[in-house]
Amino acid sequence: MTPRPAIALALGLAATPAFAESGQEWLARMGAALSNASYLGEFVSESAGRTERFAITHRVRDGVVSERLVSLSGHGRELVRENDEVVVYLPDQKLAIIERRSGRSDLLGALPQFEGRMAAWYKVDWVGRETLDDFGPTAVVAVRPLDSFRFGYRLWIDVDSHMPVRSDLSDGSGRVIERLRFTRLKFDNAIPDSAFEPALDRRKLRWVRQSPQSDDEAPAWRAAQVPPGFRLSASGVQALAGPNAPVGHLVYSDGLATVSVFIRVPRPGQVPAAGTSRSGVASAYTTVVDGHQVTAVGEVPTRTLKAIATSLRPAAATPDEARAAANRRN
Amino acid sequence: MTDRIKEQLSAFLDGELPDPESALLLKRLERDDELRGALSRYSLIGAVLRSDGDVPAARQVAARVSAAIAREPARGTRFVRLPGYGAFLRAAAGAAVAAGVALGAVLLVQQIESQDAAAPDAVMAQADLPPVQPVTDDLDPLDGTADIYVTPPAPDAPAGIPPAELANYLVAHYGYASPLARRSVGAGLISDDDPAFVEQLPPAETTDP
Numbered sequence: 451m452t453p454r455p456a457i458a459l460a461l462g463l464a465a466t467p468a469f470a471e472s473g474q475e476w477l478a479r480m481g482a483a484l485s486n487a488s489y490l491g492e493f494v495s496e497s498a499g500r501t502e503r504f505a506i507t508h509r510v511r512d513g514v515v516s517e518r519l520v521s522l523s524g525h526g527r528e529l530v531r532e533n534d535e536v537v538v539y540l541p542d543q544k545l546a547i548i549e550r551r552s553g554r555s556d557l558l559g560a561l562p563q564f565e566g567r568m569a570a571w572y573k574v575d576w577v578g579r580e581t582l583d584d585f586g587p588t589a590v591v592a593v594r595p596l597d598s599f600r601f602g603y604r605l606w607i608d609v610d611s612h613m614p615v616r617s618d619l620s621d622g623s624g625r626v627i628e629r630l631r632f633t634r635l636k637f638d639n640a641i642p643d644s645a646f647e648p649a650l651d652r653r654k655l656r657w658v659r660q661s662p663q664s665d666d667e668a669p670a671w672r673a674a675q676v677p678p679g680f681r682l683s684a685s686g687v688q689a690l691a692g693p694n695a696p697v698g699h700l701v702y703s704d705g706l707a708t709v710s711v712f713i714r715v716p717r718p719g720q721v722p723a724a725g726t727s728r729s730g731v732a733s734a735y736t737t738v739v740d741g742h743q744v745t746a747v748g749e750v751p752t753r754t755l756k757a758i759a760t761s762l763r764p765a766a767a768t769p770d771e772a773r774a775a776a777n778r779r780n
Numbered sequence: 781m782t783d784r785i786k787e788q789l790s791a792f793l794d795g796e797l798p799d800p801e802s803a804l805l806l807k808r809l810e811r812d813d814e815l816r817g818a819l820s821r822y823s824l825i826g827a828v829l830r831s832d833g834d835v836p837a838a839r840q841v842a843a844r845v846s847a848a849i850a851r852e853p854a855r856g857t858r859f860v861r862l863p864g865y866g867a868f869l870r871a872a873a874g875a876a877v878a879a880g881v882a883l884g885a886v887l888l889v890q891q892i893e894s895q896d897a898a899a900p901d902a903v904m905a906q907a908d909l910p911p912v913q914p915v916t917d918d919l920d921p922l923d924g925t926a927d928i929y930v931t932p933p934a935p936d937a938p939a940g941i942p943p944a945e946l947a948n949y950l951v952a953h954y955g956y957a958s959p960l961a962r963r964s965v966g967a968g969l970i971s972d973d974d975p976a977f978v979e980q981l982p983p984a985e986t987t988d989p
Contacts, residue, residue: 484959495964504967504970506963519963519967519970521967521972523972525972527970527971529954529966529969529970534955536951536955538969538970549951561959561960562958614960628964630964660948660951660952683956688952691944691948699952703958707958707961708953708957710952710953710956712952723941723942724940725940726940727943727946729943729947729950729971730969731964731965732953732965732968734940734946736940743941745941745945745949747946747949748953748957749958749961749965
């Protein structure tokens with residue numbers, strides 16, 4: 451790694467010689483580093499018995515976040531984002547999916563403060579110091595969920611750069627679901643634009659654009675009940691690859707964990723899907739509500755997805771209509 | 781086996797056992813060979829009595845088993861495996877009904893945990909199954925080699941959404957994931973092991989970059 455004092459200076463971090471060994475303090479430092487640092491690195495993802503390597507290039511310049519994530523195994527799939535636009539390149543499928551949202555800056559979102567409302571759902575614990583082979587001394591902080599509706603984290607924060615160099619995602623019982631571990635990390639405040647160009651021939655790809663239809667348009671659906679702490683944080687209607695009709699998109703969050711709910715009308719003659727799916731640490735639960743296919747997606751336990759998806763109701767429904775709909779479902 | 785269980789079996793076969801009790805009975809059937817044998821005998825007797833030896837009534841029993849399984853909350857895809865009709869007729873002729881070929885034998889093909897799917901291997905399991913065949917009326921009832929698989933109603937089958945559809949949702953969700961989880965979600969999206977992009981749905985909009 452780069453000499454540590456240089457890292458702190460490059461990131462504009464205050465050189466405080468005597469830190470309070472508090473989990474909250476370390477999370478705040480980590481959040482600042484995540485928001486400001488520009489770096490190149492490689493990390494390993496271990497999940498479900500598989501190990502995969504990724505390269506990452508991350509730059510923050512004039513408030514604009516650029517990031518390129520490349521799978522170093524197999525087909526060289528990539529994800530490139532610049533602020534609110536995300537492009538997933540799938541060379542093996544000769545496909546690129548563009549997700550662009552206007553007027554929002556969720557991708558710049560900072561780490562939440564684990565105080566106030568958040569303290570009811572998560573507990574931040576200072577675990578201690580631990581020396582990692584690749585990075586030297588780290589501060590270890592645990593973010594523990596206080597119920598089984600959300601996952602927890604254990605973070606190894608480099609004491610000089612304040613970057614999380616390892617993170618374990620775990621369920622309510624402490625069982626690790628996924629481990630992300632940096633194997634290489636180099637800070638660089640002069641990463642050129644060319645570093646965010648995908649290493650593939652873009653002319654050979656089929657481009658699929660996913661975008662909002664209207665900022666003012668919101669799906670007329672709401673979850674009647676959500677797990678404790680979750681609130682509606684965004685809603686809209688957008689075009690997605692696949693469905694011909696617009697898809698309603700609601701986002702529920704407890705401040706850290708987020709759940710996206712997608713509502714769509716099945717194609718004529720199509721039996722709506724139902725059940726549970728999975729991709730990496732994200733799960734999806736699909737059910738049918740009033741003839742609509744409702745899918746909740748998020749990096750949370752399936753019970754959280756199920757609780758939200760099954761409680762979805764047309765927002766304009768009166769209590770009598772809601773009861774009638776419930777009777778139809780039963 | 782207690783009289784109470786026998787009564788439950790009888791009620792189940794007559795379609796009169798409440799759903800919650802049916803669910804419990806089905807769970808017990810999975811692990812109790814004696815109970816499966818009894819179910820087989822009872823159902824065979826009932827089928828023969830109700831249908832003069834024909835098999836439609838037996839199919840109704842099978843459908844009832846299937847429907848009851850399908851109604852079970854938070855259970856995975858199950859398939860009810862029925863023996864060939866010839867086996868029934870041979871059994872009706874007086875052969876002992878082996879528990880292994882019992883009418884109610886439930887072949888659990890796939891089950892997805894409902895309480896906590898956090899375990900990476902808990903979901904998205906795609907079982908490599910034999911072809912599913914519908915029950916039809918044109919099967920030769922004497923053909924003892926024909927296995928029949930009855931699937932639960934499709935809307936209750938927890939097959940999940942197609943991988944490509946899940947991928948599209950994840951791309952849309954990515955921007956809302958928390959800073960701590962976003963990298964994991966992104967890595968999952970481009971993971972080579974991820975089946976999410978194996979199938980592709982027709983795009984809503986295809987355009988140049």
